[in-house]
Amino acid sequence: MLKTLLATALITSTSFSALALELKGHLTQGGLVIGKLENVTSVSLDGKTLKLSASGDFVFGFGRDATANHTLSWVDEKGKTHNQDLIITKRDYKIDKITGVAKKYVSPPKEVSARISREAVAVRKAREVNSDLQFYLDPVLKPAQGRISGVYGSQRYFNGEPRRPHFGLDIANKTGSPVYAPISGTVVFAEPDLYYSGGTLIIDHGHGVTSTYIHLSKLDVKVGDKITQGNKVAEIGATGRVTGPHLDWRFNWEGERLDPALLMQDTLANKK
Structure with a gap:
């Protein structure tokens, strides 16, 4: 089981070397997150397939009232599926x-x-x-x-x-x-x-x-x-x-x- 990734502010560069996953951005409501994975065939967020570049770059975001718990999944070149839990922070609005x-x-x-x-x-x-x-x-x-x-x-x-x-x-x-x-x-x-x-x-x-x-x-x-x-x-x-x-x-x-x-x-x- 992969550990849960929790970020309350800016992810300047979060890397999981063993998993080959890099994320940067904001894990919060209204935030954009840019990811990178090498040697994978597909990536998805909560079951939704993300566009993946030839170099392994992808991007996703969270709306104003997004819920806290999400799952990033990917399939490596050997056909094995990996999952990474994401927890995003809730914001207070005016x-x-x-x-x-x-x-x-x-x-x-x-x-x-x-x-x-x-x-x-x-x-x-x-x-x-x-x-x-x-x-x-x-x-x-x-x-x-x-x-x-x-x-x-x-x-x-x-x-x-x-x-x-x-x-x-x-x-x-x-x-x-x-x-x-x-x-x-x-x-x-x-x-x-x-x-x-x-x-x-x-x-x-x-x-x-x-x-x-x-x-x-x-x-x-x-x-x-x-x-x-x-x-x-x-x-x-x-x-x-x-x-x-x-x-x-x-x-x-x-x-x-x-x-x-x-x-x-x-x-x-x-x-x-």
Whole structure:
């Protein structure tokens, strides 16, 4: 029986030499973990097969409300299955309870419901990309300058009813401030006017990892463009349903929403 791997913070480099398993990242809700295994034919997390590169690299992540216990499994070249238990830490999130909010500010008008549903499907489809790119292995830099005005996981209750949690990191700055690619990738979604998110950009970084940029006033790239870390890709704005100009920056691993603050190094992408 393999021992349980427990990490409460950053895994800078956890290695099990006898098992040939290396992990780095954050074993916590909202965390991304990069792994490496040599001489294996497949890897899975909780029974879900992970994309495995020719050099043995793979990646996985945990959503905002992920449960504590998980199992990483792999099959070696001799056909033997190995299992590694993972325990991720639970986080506390900022909760705001607001009463006396008029209904029109809580729910969108019925006449835009079809548009909202159509746009949600398009965004979800863009995030389903699972390419062979391996830019997720690179350090993640800061995409824009500004004040952190909103954090991952926070949630509001309007008149006692919970709203969707916030899944991004908000960086406030004036409209027109540049947004730079924090890591390289390929543009898979670029739309100037979605109902909720306004100008919206999604970049694929490989193996199911994508980053999203919301409320943009201008997009400098289009679908299919190859982006290099540090390239200017857009400008901050106040488009969509917002109260002021800011960048809402998000990360996904497939359907799991991750915390950009756990990934980001405090270096502006164009100053590397």
